[in-house]
Amino acid sequence: MSPARTDHDSRRQDVSEAVWQVLAAHGFGGLTMRAVASALGSSTGLVTHYFAGKRELIAHALDILEARTAARPRLAPPAPGLAALRTQMLNILPLTPEGAAMNRIWVGSWDLALSDPDLFAAQTLRYDRIRAGLRDSIEEAQRLGELPDDDPGRLATTALAFTHGLVVQALFDPERFPASTQTRLVDDFLAALTD
Amino acid sequence: MSPARTDHDSRRQDVSEAVWQVLAAHGFGGLTMRAVASALGSSTGLVTHYFAGKRELIAHALDILEARTAARPRLAPPAPGLAALRTQMLNILPLTPEGAAMNRIWVGSWDLALSDPDLFAAQTLRYDRIRAGLRDSIEEAQRLGELPDDDPGRLATTALAFTHGLVVQALFDPERFPASTQTRLVDDFLAALTD
């Protein structure tokens, strides 16, 4: 029934980790079966044994991306409202090497996502969900009187636009945008909203 | 020595246009010599006759990108200051099909640019130049009393972050972000700065 001489899920995660490594280093343009196998120190046969093909590799990588983003409240989940919004924005930014790798992969996925209908739809949905999360915090902040009563949907879109635009700038000029500078920009942005 | 029977520059631009077409449709992941030749209705021999190799194709495509960005259909000759800033931001956004194609290519180039040192440096420079242009308008607006006397460099970074973040959201959800909505978001963003 279950001849399990190795932990299937564990091994599968090893492959997934190798994919992550390749993507962080060479982007989606450099993602090949052989590169993944090489990063794993194995054959391509092993890779296809755990993932049916390249498509599944990519799909799984993007799932990981979302999962890691969701499980990122590394920063202490603070008070609700404006403080929560701030934390959500900071959690997106490339403040650490791991965050930088995540964002590099995310940004890199867009070329593919813009030309593949399935990935396109997935990305559209992802943005929807992120905006909804931001909007919750914004509405709570408004209830607490921390933000003016503008359209919370618009504010969420604006906050996400600012955050992701900052991500791209930071990725392409890490020296100009150290963690402290990014944090400062977020705080100033939020301060401008409260006026 | 001299032009033989066809206009070299004109033909070269035809190739360049085919590259543009392929990139807009299939991104950098779908850019191949054969795809370009096919879009042009010719052989790959023609393509290599005008561009030494794929690298030159890509480099030229990114030059076109910058050139077209600079020579954008000028929306209403802007008054200096805040109105100029608004125009600069609107000129970046995918308000027209051509603008959408441009941004799609630009966003798509990031996966490659993040892994290629030359393209990386070029992109970093490009952002520098854009921020400088925005900062000029911001400083003029401050001189005119249209904006508070915050650090103009920070404001330029924030404005560019917001604009480019909006670009990405709009690319992945065109129905949610028609031209009118994008314009509205820019105006609201600018209004928040003046308070």
Place this chain on the structure above:
DNA sequence: CCGTACATAACAAACGTTTGGCATGTACGC
């Protein structure tokens, strides 16, 4: 003729995928 313009076609390399095989484990009739 000669050099430019382009097509044709060949090329090795790299690609995603498939296959055959050899282990090594569990399952089970006897």
Place this chain on the structure above:
DNA sequence: GCGTACATGCCAAACGTTTGTTATGTACGG
């Protein structure tokens, strides 16, 4: 308890295709 049957883990090799590049050939204006 033990031998047969079968599933899983994984490698090595080969498959056919697509890639970028290059070599060769033809047409033709100057």
